[in-house]
Amino acid sequence: MTGAALECVHCYSLAHDDLPAMDNDDLRRGRPTAHKAFDEATAILAGDGLLTFAFDILCRAETHSDAEVRLNLVSALARAAGLGGMVGGQMLDLAAEGRFDSSPPKLGEREVKVLQAMKTGALLRFGCLAGAILGKADQSQWKALDRYGSALGEAFQIADDLLDLEGDPATVGKATGKDAAAHKATLVGVLGPVAARRRLESLVAEAQAALSPFGGHADVLKAAARFVATRQA
C-alpha cells in the first residue's frame, strides 16, 4: 500500500512535469506523455487525482494496523512531496534554467545538491524512511536508512543526468540531451561527466556502507544502489 501511494505521487509528478508549461516532454517511458495521449486538462487532473489518492491510500487500515504509523507516513510523504521537497525543488529547477529571469545566477555544487535533494532526492528518501516508519525502526536504524536514502537519491540523479548526456533515446525511453539545451542545473554540468561518475561510485559505496547494521537483510537494498548507478534506461 505504501509503495502504491509512493508510485501515485511519482506518476503525478511525471504527468505534471511533462506538461507544456513545465518541461514540455512528448515522450515518457517510450510512450506519449499524458497530455499528448489525452490532453492538458486530463493530464493536470490525473496528476491532482493521483497526488490526492496517495494520501487516501496511506489512511487505509490495510497500510498498517496502527493509526499513528499511517499518520507518520502521511506526514513524511507530504514533507517529501511538498514545498520543502519535490514541488519546491521543481520550482528552483525552473528558476535555475532562467524561466523567471533571463539571467539567473549560476548555481554552484552546493546549491545544485540542495535543489536535487529536494526535486528527486526527497521522494526516494521517503521510500527508504517509509520502511523505517512501517517497521517502527529504532533511532540508529532510522539514521542508517536515512543515510542510505539520501545517498541513493543523489546517486539516482547523477545517473539520470549522465543518461541524459550520454544515453541513447531509444534505450532511455525519453528524449536525451535536454538538460544542456535547457541549461538545467545538474551536478554533471557543474562537475563534468568524469568527476560526476566518480562521485556516483562513491555515493553507491556510501549507500551500501550505511546498510551494514542490517547485514544480509539489506542485500536487496544494496543491489538497488548498484542498479541505480548502472541502469541504461
Place this chain on the structure above:
Amino acid sequence: MTGAALECVHCYSLAHDDLPAMDNDDLRRGRPTAHKAFDEATAILAGDGLLTFAFDILCRAETHSDAEVRLNLVSALARAAGLGGMVGGQMLDLAAEGRFDSSPPKLGEREVKVLQAMKTGALLRFGCLAGAILGKADQSQWKALDRYGSALGEAFQIADDLLDLEGDPATVGKATGKDAAAHKATLVGVLGPVAARRRLESLVAEAQAALSPFGGHADVLKAAARFVATRQA
C-alpha cells in the same frame, strides 16, 4: 489548522481550474489569476504545493492532540478532494461541456446533481464533517452535520450559478455569463432560474432544519446557510 488545510485545497483548486487548459480565467476575486500574475508553471506548482501542504498541516499535533482524529481528517479531505470528489467532478464537468467529445450527452437533473456534489459539494461537506471529526461527534450529530453540509453544498452551487447568470462582474469579482457560453452542466441550466431559486430556498431551509439537534449552538451555521444563498459576490 483544519480550516487552513481546507483553504489550501480550495486555493489549489482555483489556481488549477483557472489554468488556460481548464476554465481559462483571467480574473479571480477581482485580481489576475495565478497564471496571469505569474506564469503557468508557477500556477501548476503553487497548486501542487498547496494541495500537499494541506495534508502536512492536518498531520501536525496543533490540529488535534489525538493522532486518530488527525488521520480521520486526512482521509476525509483526501476523499472529498480526490477522484470521487472534486477532481472527479471537475473531469465530469469538462466532459459535460464537450471537451472530450464534440457531442456530449445532455445531462439531466440527477446527473448534474451528482456532478455538482462531487465538484463543489464534497469540499463544502468536508468543512462540516471536519467539525464532527474534531469534536468526536456521535452518529446522530454526524448525520445532522452531513445533511447540513450536503444541502449547503448544493445551495452554494446553485447560488454560484445564479450569480454567473445574473451577477455583475464588478461585484462578483470574476467574469460572468461563462457557464452558458461554455455549455456548462448546471442546475440553473436544467431547471431554469425561477425553479432553481425555489430549490435554493428549500435547500437553505433543509440545511437549517438539519441543525435543530444543536439548538442555539448552531446559529452561526444557520446564518452561513442564509449567507450562501443571498451573497452577491
